[in-house]
Amino acid sequence: MWKEKWIQHLRNEKNYSSHTEISYLTDLTQFQQFIEEECGEFDPEQIDSDLVRLWIAHLVEEGIKPRSANRKLSAVKTFFNYLNKIGAVSGNPAEKIRGPKTPKKLPAFVHHEEMIRVIDDERAYPDNFEGQRDRFIIELFYVTGIRKSELIGIKNSDVDNYTKTLRVTGKRNKQRIIPLSDDTVEKLKKYIQLRDREIENKSPHLFVKKNGNPMYPKMIYNIVRKHLDSIPTLSKRSPHVLRxxxxxxxxxxxxxxNAVKELLGHSSLASTEVYTHVTFEELKKVYHNAHPRAKN
Known part of the structure; x- marks a missing residue:
C-alpha cells in the first residue's frame, strides 16, 4: 500500500522518470524483503538506523557495487521522507546513513582537434538527408553539451533563430536556454531546409527519421558510436562522451x-566539479611531458 502511493508521489509530484520509478521500487522491495527476514514483518515505524546500516552492510557483503548500493540507499531515504511528510512515521532512519564510498572515475572525453576531425570527415557522412542530419547531430552534441533525451525532445518551436538560442527540456521537465553561435545557427537553418525538402511527413520534432517519425534513443546512440569509432584511444563512445x-x-x-553548470543543466555544482578534475589531469600530462625535471 505504502509503496504504490509513494511511487505515485514520485511520478506526479517529483516528476521522476519511469526508469527511476522502476529502479526505486525494486530497491525498496529488496529492502522490505531484508527487513522481513530480519524482523518477521515490514513495519516502517519500527525500522531504525541500525537496521538500515545492517542492510547496507549486507549489500556490500553480497558484492553489490558502491554506486548501486548508494542508489538503493537513496530510494529508502526517499521512501521514508515521503512517509514522514504524510505523518505515517516520525523521522527518517536512513537520513544520516552514509553509503559505501564510490571510486570516482574521470569521464571520457574527446580532444577538440579529434572532435573537429570527426565532424569534418566528409567520407563519413553520405551526401543525403540522413548523412547530413547525423553530422549535425554530432556537432550539436559537442557545441551545446545537451543530453541524448534532450536532443530527441527538441521541437521546431524550441529553436529561435532571432535570439540565436535553443530551448531544451532536461531532467524533471526543467527547461533551460542555450546560446548558439552564428555558425551553428547557419548549419541549423541548412539542416531544416534539407529536412523540409526531403521529408514529406511533417513533424513538430527537430530531428526525425527519413519517414518523418521522431528518432529514438538507441538510434541516436548508434549514430554517435559509429562516428566516434574512428578514435581508437577512446574508452567510451556515446552521446554522454560528447557532453x-x-x-x-x-x-x-x-x-x-557556474556558467558551465547552468549550460549543462546540473542541479548541483558537485556534478560539474568532476570536469575540473579532468582539466587538472590534462595539466599534469602537459607538465610531465614538457618539463625536463618532470620527465626524469
Missing part, C-alpha cells in the same frame, strides 16, 4: 564553472 567533451573544453578555455 563530457563540451564541459571539458569550456573549462579548459576559461569558462566560469
Amino acid at each position: 563530457h567533451s563540451f564541459a571539458t573544453e569550456m573549462l579548459n578555455n576559461g569558462a566560469e564553472i
